[in-house]
Amino acid sequence: MNLSIAYLAQGKLYLKYPQAPVREYESQFGQSVQERVLQTQRRKAWKNRGLMEMMLPPGVVEQMQQQPEAKLNVVINSLCQGEKGKLLYALEAGDVGGIFILEPAREHEQRLFHNADFQVGYLSFHSEHELIACTTIHRSGIANIAMMPKNGSRPHEVTEGDSIDLAPCWIPGKTKALVFQSAGIGRNSQGFVCDRAPFTIEKLDCDQKDITTLVSDRKYDFLGPRMKADGTLYYIRRPFRPKQQVNLLRLFREIILIPLRLAYAIFQWLNFFTQIYTGKPLMAAGTRKSLDRKQQMKVWGEFLTPEMMGNNKFDEKDAPAWVPRSWQLVRQLTNGVAEVIAEGVLSFDLGEDGTIVYTNGSAIYAVHPDGHTERVLVGNLIENVAIVQNAI
Numbered sequence: 001m002n003l004s005i006a007y008l009a010q011g012k013l014y015l016k017y018p019q020a021p022v023r024e025y026e027s028q029f030g031q032s033v034q035e036r037v038l039q040t041q042r043r044k045a046w047k048n049r050g051l052m053e054m055m056l057p058p059g060v061v062e063q064m065q066q067q068p069e070a071k072l073n074v075v076i077n078s079l080c081q082g083e084k085g086k087l088l089y090a091l092e093a094g095d096v097g098g099i100f101i102l103e104p105a106r107e108h109e110q111r112l113f114h115n116a117d118f119q120v121g122y123l124s125f126h127s128e129h130e131l132i133a134c135t136t137i138h139r140s141g142i143a144n145i146a147m148m149p150k151n152g153s154r155p156h157e158v159t160e161g162d163s164i165d166l167a168p169c170w171i172p173g174k175t176k177a178l179v180f181q182s183a184g185i186g187r188n189s190q191g192f193v194c195d196r197a198p199f200t201i202e203k204l205d206c207d208q209k210d211i212t213t214l215v216s217d218r219k220y221d222f223l224g225p226r227m228k229a230d231g232t233l234y235y236i237r238r239p240f241r242p243k244q245q246v247n248l249l250r251l252f253r254e255i256i257l258i259p260l261r262l263a264y265a266i267f268q269w270l271n272f273f274t275q276i277y278t279g280k281p282l283m284a285a286g287t288r289k290s291l292d293r294k295q296q297m298k299v300w301g302e303f304l305t306p307e308m309m310g311n312n313k314f315d316e317k318d319a320p321a322w323v324p325r326s327w328q329l330v331r332q333l334t335n336g337v338a339e340v341i342a343e344g345v346l347s348f349d350l351g352e353d354g355t356i357v358y359t360n361g362s363a364i365y366a367v368h369p370d371g372h373t374e375r376v377l378v379g380n381l382i383e384n385v386a387i388v389q390n391a392i
Helices: 028-055 058-066 248-278
Strands: 005-009 012-016 023-025 074-081 087-093 096-103 108-115 119-126 131-137 143-149 163-170 177-187 193-196 200-205 210-215 220-227 233-239 297-299 302-304 328-332 338-343 347-350 356-359 363-367 373-378 382-387
Touching: 005 074, 012 074, 028 074, 028 087, 028 096, 028 108, 074 119, 074 382, 087 119, 096 119, 131 163, 163 220, 177 220, 200 220, 210 220, 210 233, 220 347, 233 347, 297 382, 338 363, 356 382, 363 382
Parallel strands: 119 163, 143 163, 347 382
Antiparallel strands: 005 012, 005 382, 012 023, 074 087, 087 096, 096 108, 119 131, 131 143, 163 177, 177 193, 177 200, 200 210, 220 233, 233 328, 297 302, 328 338, 347 356, 356 363, 363 373
16 A cells, blocks of 8 residues: 555644554644743742642642643644645644644644634645635634635635635636535524534635535535546535434433432532542542543534444444444535445545545545555544645
8 A cells, every 4th residue: 555644633643654653743833832831830830839838738739739730732623735745734722723834754844824813724725826725713603714825824714604614625727716515503692603504515716706506405414525626526424413403302311410410519519628628538439530531523613422423333343433324425426426435434535546535533444546445544533634645
C-alpha cells in the first residue's frame, strides 16, 4: 500500500506513511500558548498562596499544591490536503483559533491566521487559485462559509443568514466553485438555537455568484460533500432526527431519575466539604475512584457519544463502527443515480487517482480504484481523515 494518510483523533493530528508506524504531530503554536497560560497560572497561584494558607487547613493547602498543573486544551479540529505534500489544519487553544500550514517532511509549521473572535474549521484548499475555503463558527450559533488567500489575510464570509453552513470543498478545475452542506436554524422565543432543518448539499459558483441545491431530502442529512471534476458527487447520508422529537419512554425515565440525581448531588456537596475539613470522604468505599470522562468526539458540529448511538456497533471486533449502518458513503453520478460505497462512515476523503479513504471512528479503510477495500490502520475516536498527496 503506497498511501499516505493524515487523521485527527481526540483533537490530535496523526500521520501514517507507507511502511512506517503512525506518529503524532504536536503544534508548535499550541505548545507556546499552553506554556504562556501555565506561566500566568503560576504567577496567580503565588499571589494567592498566602490567602489560602490563612483560610484553609494546612493539609488541604498541601494537597492543592501537589495537584498537577491544568494545561490548556489544544484541539486540532480540521485538516485537508495543501500543496506539494503539505497539510492545512485549523486549531483551537482556549479562545484563540487559527489556520496553519504543516510540511510533514520537515515538521515545519507556518501560521496563516489566528484570532479570538470566532472559530474556524472545515478547511479546503484550491490549488489553481491558491484559495482556502473554511467555515467560521460564531457564538450566536450560526456558521458561514468563508474564503481567504494562502498569504494569510483574514477570512471573508461568502454566505450569510440564520443557518449552519459547513464542510466547504472546492471542485477541481480552473473554475471557482465549491460544494458544502447547509441547514436552517430554529430558535425559541428567547433567541436560543433549539433545532435545525436537515442538511442539504449546496453548490456555490463564485464566478456566477449563485447557489444551487444539489441534494435534499426531508428524511436525511447529507454531509461532507466532495465533487470530482466530471460532476460525480460523494457524500455521507444519514437519517435526520429532529432534536425536538419527543420520546415518551425517555421522558418518563428522566422524570423518575430526578430525585435520584438530586440526592446524588446533595451527597457529593456534603462529601466535598467533609474532605476539606477532615481529609476523609463520607464513605471510605466507593468514593475514591472518580468517574471517568465519557468518550466523545465532535462530528459535523455535534458531539457524539456511545450512549447517543445506542447498540449499533458492527464491523470487526477490534474496530467496531461508532455509527450505525445507516450512515452511508454514497457516490452520485451526474444522471442522479446513487450508489452506496460503504456503511458506518464518519468521515472520508478522495485521492487524485480515485482512491477513497474513510473512517468508522475506530479504523481507516481505503477503497482503491479497482474496487477492492483494505483496512489501513486501527485507532480510537478518529474524527477526520485526509489523503496526503506527494508526501514523500
